[in-house]
Amino acid sequence: MEMYRSHVMVCRGTGCTSSNSEQIVKNFEELLKQHGLENEVVVERTGCFGLCALGPIVIIYPEASFYSLVKPEDVEEIVNEHLIKGRVVKRLLYAETIENDTIKSIDDVDFYKKQVRIALRNCGVINPENIDEYIAFDGYKALEKVLTGMKPTEVIDTIKKSGLRGRGGGGFPTGTKWEFAAKSQADQKYVLCNADEGDPGAFMDRSVLEGDPHAVIEAMTIAAYAIGSSQGYVYVRAEYPIAVKRLAIAISQAREYGLLGQNIMGTDFNFDLEIRLGAGAFVCGEETALIASIEGERGMPRPRPPFPAVKGLFGKPTILNNVETYANIPQIINNGAEWFAAMGTEKSKGTKVFALGGKINNTGLVEVPMGTTMREVIFEIGGGIPNGKKFKAAQTGGPSGGCIPMEHIDVPIDYDNLIALGSMMGSGGLIVMDEDNCMVDIARFFLDFTVDESCGKCTPCREGTKRMLDILEKIVEGKGQEGDIEKLETLANTIKNSALCGLGQTAPNPVLSTLKYFRDEYEAHIYDKKCPAGVCQGLAKYTIIEDKCKGCGICAKQCPVTAISGKPKTPYIIEHEKCAKCGVCLEKCPFGAIIKA
Amino acid sequence: MTEMEFKEKLSKLESIINEHKNQQGALMPVLNETQELFGYLPEEAQKRISEELDISMAEIYGVATFYSRFTLKPRGKHTIGVCLGTACYVKNAQEIIDRIKKEIKISAGETTDDGLFTLEATRCIGCCGLAPVMTVGEDVYGKIVPEDVTDIIKKYQG
Ligand SMILES: Cc1cc2nc3c(=O)[nH]c(=O)nc-3n(C[C@H](O)[C@H](O)[C@H](O)COP(=O)(O)O)c2cc1C
Ligand code: SF4
Ligand code: SF4
Ligand code: SF4
Ligand code: FES
Ligand code: FES
Secondary structure, three states: OOOOOEEEEEEOOHHHHHOOHHHHHHHHHHHHHHOOOOOOEEEEEEOOOOOHHHOOOEEEEOOOEEEOOOOHHHHHHHHHHHHHOOOOOHHHEOHHHEEOOEEOOHHHOHHHHOOOOOOOOOOOOOOOOOHHHHHHOOOOHHHHHHHHHOOHHHHHHHHHHHOOEOOOOOOOEHHHHHHHHHHOOOOOOEEEEEEOOOOOOOOHHHHHHHHOHHHHHHHHHHHHHHHOOOEEEEEEOOOOHHHHHHHHHHHHHHHHOOOOEOOHHHOOOOEEEEEEEOOOOHHHHOHHHHHHHHOOOOOOOOOOOOOOOOOOHHHOOEEEEEHHHHHHHHHHHHHOHHHHHOOEOOOOEOEEEEEEEEOOOOOEEEEEEOOOEHHHHHHHHOOOOHHHOOEEEEEEOHHHOEEEEHHHOOOEOOHHHHHHOOOOOOOOEEEEEEOOOOHHHHHHHHHHHHHHHOOOOOHHHHHHHHHHHHHHHHHHOOOOOOOHHHHHHHHHHHHHHHOOOHHHHHOOHHHHHHHHHHHHHHHHHHHOOOOOOOOOHHHOOEEEOOOOOOOOOHHHHHOOOOOEEOOOOOOOEEOOOOOOOOOHHHHHOOOOOEEEO | OOHHHHHHHHHHHHHHHHHHOOOOOOHHHHHHHHHHHHOOOOHHHHHHHHHHHOOOHHHHHHHHHHOOOOOOOOOOOEEEEEEOOHHHHOOOHHHHHHHHHHHHOOOOOOEOOOOOEEEEEEOOOOOHHHOOOEEEOOEEEOOOOHHHHHHHHHOOOO
């Protein structure tokens, strides 16, 4: 690699790209050329730095100046001041890095201080489209170690000893999975990577593929060696075009370097990879459905057993792991099982990446050791709730998970603790809700999702989730009746016990968990016909404030059901029985005299 | 699309099919690339795929209708996507999509009469940090409020 005096790292993760970071890269390149600096300063496009809320982000090394909310027109100032005169542009620095006029290292700010980056190690650090950079950061060293000095059984033992569990949802021990497949005898075996990332609100897999694709390729090659496979597939969502493109570039570079293909690193080991695109079906994240989809069929789950480790893709022994799971593998091989197992709780080792979203200040991606508490993640790293609002709950595990209320916020995060609370780790989406969110509406939202995504193969899921959704819709519309909660509970238990695949088995969780912690909100909707958070339109009550009403009559003219009456110049009145809750009157009143409660 | 363009695309389809023909599980990559090429899966294209991959039309139809990315009807010139993933939903994405529906007078899944816009409710597109998010074609708009919708749509009406 060439030597440069400065490295300008511009985030080209999805968040920053959508706020125009490509233009920032172009401006840097152009201005550096104008000043004849293109051989001294290099501009690199990187993956996500994690702090997407403050994007676009630019970091300049060696000073490690962390610029946030950079606009294309700011580039000129950065070039003139920072890169030419050596003066940091304070006005653009991430405010948290400035303390009493001195500049703190980014590792000391609250957002990064408690993070430990293993899976996200290279994200934002290297240019993902250049294999040499990955190699310069110890890339493919683990593969070399494995191919030249370890037996497949030793690789499996190392992964088992590390305690690594699947990061895609279930938390199954990775080493044990590999061992099953290694023991199956067959002429061909397959290694699959699940990059379908279905949880709506999680984007860590996307960020790893966009920021460090070689880590996944290296890990899959190691897995192939361990189980005796020569062909792998990465199943990626078609909605992730940048990830697909970077992965394709990485695969072809790895082939050029002899790190994929025949006789890898001069040994007699062969392995190659293909990308397969999903086509927008959540259920395809389930392993047997994913396999059916790669085979070119409708992505419907198949009964297990036989388990994929015995009879998987094209009828051959197959392992499937999640992107983040793979991203840990090279590190475990390089640093040893003990190093990894020293982090975390008794039964959950290492770190977990969370996508912080919803009502939280620092939305973005964070990686913390297992055992960190929810409070630390939300209030320290995440910077708490915006606009002085009160925290209500954090939802983990997406449509399969549940919510964690304030009273359990000090629980250390690991697989088993979250299950005990009625939620689950899932893939790591962590959505924060404040007092303005209605928990019944959130439950309805998730059920709507599962009804939409149910593949329809088995009745409990196909019909049962629909019936649950009907009841929830009635409740949020203000038509809930006594007995609805009990009906929901009965249906939930039936579906959990009889659905064929994980989608159906876990679909009732968001309802059960909100019922467990926020039963009073359900009761308020059903018995008092009130939505305490003021979200549910059907329960809204529009009222005219007498003192403010000027009697102009505009509202009455606009009301589609003639629910408003009155005489000009005197306060108008809304007939609540007639009102269709359309909200038009509130929008049209020129004097702000109508309120919704 | 004119007839000429359509014919051209059909010949491109030929090379897509040839590229994947000998792969195991070729149908999905072929359908994905066909969808990309035409913007939908025309019946004529399905027929060719059926013949050359030796897969029945019924099976292709079954697969095409199972996955939400595949469409059997042409789309509008611009596809407007509103993310209704969890992170966006808790930040009022519903109001955004309601506003767009009012603005262009169609529901999710429909195309405007002039063929300009197709509206879709999408799932997480991985920009949760910028929630709520809407997309028009490849362009992503983050941290929007319902009032922004009119101006965004105007940009594509010109
Ligand atoms: C409905 C459903 C959707 C799933 N979606 C995903 C997904 O998007 N990504 C993922 O990695 N795992 C998903 N899983 C879990 C996978 O079935 C599988 O357990 C996982 O990919 C195995 O990898 P791991 O052991 O490394 O986690 C899903 C499971 C179910 C039941
Ligand atoms: S549980 Fe639902 S998604 Fe799973 S197989 Fe049954 S119908 Fe399909
Ligand atoms: S529009 Fe407002 S001010 Fe006019 S009559 Fe209605 S409530 Fe009163
Ligand atoms: S909310 Fe709609 S229906 Fe109700 S009074 Fe106002 S305009 Fe009429
Ligand atoms: S996309 Fe740039 S920081 Fe996340
Ligand atoms: S939930 Fe909307 S982008 Fe993720």
